[in-house]
Amino acid sequence: YGALENNYIQQYIMIIRKYKKSDWTEVWQIIEKVFREGETYAYPPEISEEDAHKVWIDSPKETYVAIGKDNKIHGTYYIKANQPALGSHVCNCGYIVSETARGKGLATRMCEHSQEVAKGLGFIAMQYNLVVSTNENAIRLWKKLGFHIVGSLPKAFKSKSAGYVDAFIMYKELLT
DSSP states (O other): OOHHHHHHHHHHEEEEEEOOGGGHHHHHHHHHHHHHHTSSOOSOTTOOHHHHHIIIIISSSEEEEEEETTSOEEEEEEEEESSSGGGTTEEEEEEEEOGGGTTTTHHHHHHHHHHHHHHHTTOOEEEEEEEETTOHHHHHHHHHTTOEEEEEEEEEEEETTTEEEEEEEEEEESOO
16 A cells, blocks of 8 residues: 555544444444445345344454544444354454445455454454455455455355345465
8 A cells, every 4th residue: 555545544544443332323324334235245135223233243252443533433343253163263354334434445454453353362364255246346455465265156145236146255364
């Protein structure tokens, strides 16, 4: 990333911190829009707020928010074990950036942050189970950050706008 972009990110985002209960209203406003779009997450577009809270806050090991200098939440991510027991050394994350903060490097910063958190939690790798093939920006970013496509799932995602599209499994070892 260029110096100008890094400078902008530093000016735009103050901190990435653990989610607090009082953050929910802002987090819901960000994730609801993405879930309703039906283009990048497999959750039903009509997901209830209660069910969204379960998948984004209650089920993960930890959830984080990115707070801007305006004191508003501009992004969020969760981290959890990808599988139980014998597969629990590999984590899974989900990231969402608010519409107003997209294209400013926030997803990069959250992904880098999540990798450090993952290492601190004892995870040795990170896996994304369903990266939708039409989500070209995410695929490009994950590759740039060292993730590899380790599997392709034909027509595994039913995009609201494009119908059945492929999805990828992406993976990165963290202990290198």
